[in-house]
Amino acid sequence: MAGNLLARSIHDLTAGAWFGGSLMGAIGLNGAAAEAKDPAERTKLSSSGWMKWAPIQTAAFVSHLAADLAIAWENKERIAKQDGVARDTVIKTAVTVAGAAVTLYAGILGKKVDKLSDQGAVGATEPRPEASDELKSAQQQLKVLQWAIPAFAGAVIILGAKHGEMQRPKNVFAGLRS
Template sequence: MTVFSTAVRATHLVTNAAWFGGSLMGAVGLNPAAREGDDDRERAQISDRGWTAWGPVQGGAIGLHVLSGLAIVADNRRRTLAHPPTTAAVVLKTALTGAALAASAAAYLNGARLGQAQEAAAKDPAASARKDALVQRMRWLQWATPATTAGLLVLDAYLGEQQRGPAGLLDRPMSLLRRR
């Protein structure tokens, strides 16, 4: 394995960790903290400040993750095409990456619309109804990105295991236990 391949793989894993961790932090920490504001306008501002600060990092992580994923597939094209379990995992990982991208984009757009609706809800009954519908959608949508990116981490672990040699750290002790 070359230094370039190692750097690309490290970039791929670190950017997925940022994508996963940032979205999980938003669902677990930022979004609930924003609900502590005194009114809808303040809640929208708190959430908006947090996501606006994180947005460029998240966007950079997503972009680098996709680019490094393409580089990994190009680097492993022979194995990807010739080894059916790898082919299946890469196809699944590609679909899951697409789902994570769609979930991230939908959460971003929904969050922006929710912020606008929250600010207008006090004066406009239609905006209040729109806000309620967007809140319901965000309740499940905020978990879609961490769920899909966690799946990507699992598939990365699976693909890494396919490449390692026959004897891992736990393989020897486990084989001794099986003999008994």
């Protein structure tokens, strides 16, 4: 029980860090960077902030996946026997992996924007009209991904809460009867 509580806590906290960090970055960091007077500083400041966050986010992902594995191992019989748990586990895993891939891709695009920051920008995800096609493309993709990432993280949190509800004794017994 204590191991499950620790794993569950790590799982939830790391999903919260993913959600909160990505949302704060999209609103706070990118919004503040857009206010820099020098257009070249706008992408530079945003990129710098995201690079400072990246190691924390990576540690959160690794911890989240480790906790996920511990929870699945402890609940392997319930996953196999309780109606709907295996299906929801597969869905949650798919959403987590897709979200991680989108987050990684956003990091790759962010490095590209940082490399091209001398071109300047209207904002972290808003290119200047005279920007290169490469910078415009990266920023336009980041404009979408900055909102997709917290959506994936939020979905992981919601699916985790659903898994938690499925562990209530009345739900376990109902699921085992069907």
